Amino acid sequence: MAQRRVTVGAEVGLHARPAALFVEAASAAGGTVTVAKGDGDPVPAKSILAVMGLDVRHGDEIVISADGDDAEAVLDRLTGIVNDG
Numbered sequence: 001m002a003q004r005r006v007t008v009g010a011e012v013g014l015h016a017r018p019a020a021l022f023v024e025a026a027s028a029a030g031g032t033v034t035v036a037k038g039d040g041d042p043v044p045a046k047s048i049l050a051v052m053g054l055d056v057r058h059g060d061e062i063v064i065s066a067d068g069d070d071a072e073a074v075l076d077r078l079t080g081i082v083n084d085g
Helices: 016-027 048-053 071-084
Strands: 002-007 033-037 061-066
Touching: 002 071, 016 033, 016 048, 016 071, 033 071, 061 071
Parallel strands: none
Antiparallel strands: 002 061, 033 061
């Protein structure tokens, strides 16, 4: 399983539109994708309720994990979303 620690650069954090884009990109992945806030428990990145429930804000560190053949590409897309909003 590939993993990345990312500091959220988007001013609005991972709320509303960025969260929807994040979940949409995660849902397009072939394998399992999870996200955790800091060292907390990971939640399914394909669930908008789970992602919104993390209450990720600008400057928070998150850990994104993905498995499957496209794991690195998925992590690249998700990292871009949390940095650009």
